[in-house]
Amino acid sequence: QQQVKQSPQSLIVQKGGIPIINCAYENTAFDYFPWYQQFPGKGPALLIAIRPDVSEKKEGRFTISFNKSAKQFSLHIMDSQPGDSATYFCAASPNTDKLIFGTGTRLQVFP
Amino acid sequence: DAGITQSPRHKVTETGTPVTLRCHQTENHRYMYWYRQDPGHGLRLIHYSYGVKDTDKGEVSDGYSVSRSKTEDFLLTLESATSSQTSVYFCAISPRGFMGTDTQYFGPGTRLTVL
Numbered sequence: 001q002q003q004v005k006q007s008p009q010s011l012i013v014q015k016g017g018i019p020i021i022n023c024a025y026e027n028t029a030f031d032y033f034p035w036y037q038q039f040p041g042k043g044p045a046l047l048i049a050i051r052p053d054v055s056e057k058k059e060g061r062f063t064i065s066f067n068k069s070a071k072q073f074s075l076h077i078m079d080s081q082p083g084d085s086a087t088y089f090c091a092a093s094p095n096t097d098k099l100i101f102g103t104g105t106r107l108q109v110f111p
Numbered sequence: 112d113a114g115i116t117q118s119p120r121h122k123v124t125e126t127g128t129p130v131t132l133r134c135h136q137t138e139n140h141r142y143m144y145w146y147r148q149d150p151g152h153g154l155r156l157i158h159y160s161y162g163v164k165d166t167d168k169g170e171v172s173d174g175y176s177v178s179r180s181k182t183e184d185f186l187l188t189l190e191s192a193t194s195s196q197t198s199v200y201f202c203a204i205s206p207r208g209f210m211g212t213d214t215q216y217f218g219p220g221t222r223l224t225v226l
Contacts, residue, residue: 002170006153032209043201043217044154089153096208097161098144098169099215103153 002027004092006102013080013109021075021105023090028071030100032093035064035075037086038104044089048075080109114138115218117202123224130189132221134202136182142205143185144215145169145177147198154201160185161208192225199223 005024013019023033034049050057050064050073057064061078077084090102114137124130134143144159146169156169158177166177174196176188189196202218209215 034214041220043203043220045217046214049214093209097142097167098156098159099209100156100170101146101154103151 002094002100004090004100004102006090006105008105009103010106011108013107015081015109015111017080017109019077019080019084019107019109021088021090021107022072023074023092023102024070024072025092026071027092027094029094030092032099033064033066033073034091034093034099035062036089036091036101038089039086047088077107080107082109082111085109115202115204115216117200117218117221119221120219121222123226124192125226126193127191130192130223130225132187132200132202132223134185134187134204134218136185136204138204138206138216139182140204140206140216141182142208142215143179144203144205145175145185145187146201146203147171147196148201148220149198157187157200192223194225197223197225 035047036044037047038044048059048062063076066073088105091099116135118133145157146154155171160166160179178186200221203215205215207213
């Protein structure tokens, strides 16, 4: 019930493509859903986050789509660039104290 | 890295030895966290602190202890290191947990190898 399942494990797209990363959860008490981006040798950094009172949030080329009834949320990267190549983690918060992370998706964007 | 430092950044040790990792913040944030990152497992919470001397366990706390005697410092101790504790360890901080738009800020990580 505390898990967050993330897919795919890895993703390869061409520049300009729209990679989509999906996450699913079980616990309906989760109320905060962030995405983190991590470059090699660095700590993760917040990319974008959503709360369940909205179904979509967009920041620049990054969009979260949230489906409360299906208990799923996804990250879309519009017009992907080689600089977007990184590992992406979804997460969910069961309370205000901590996050449960997905297992990560390694994205490679080729020129 | 949002005013967070971790020390040491790299450490190689032997099975059975004690190891202490330090996280230091200059942001005066209330919450501090220790995670480990392993391939195929993502980030897993070890312990966290919601104030000085206030700590709680995460999902993988066995074999680890923590202490927070000052707002700015959060120590992670492996009492007797095992090879299964070879990992990259990240510290994170948060002003108020995940209320409103608050989020976590991660440190640069410590790579620990237990031989």
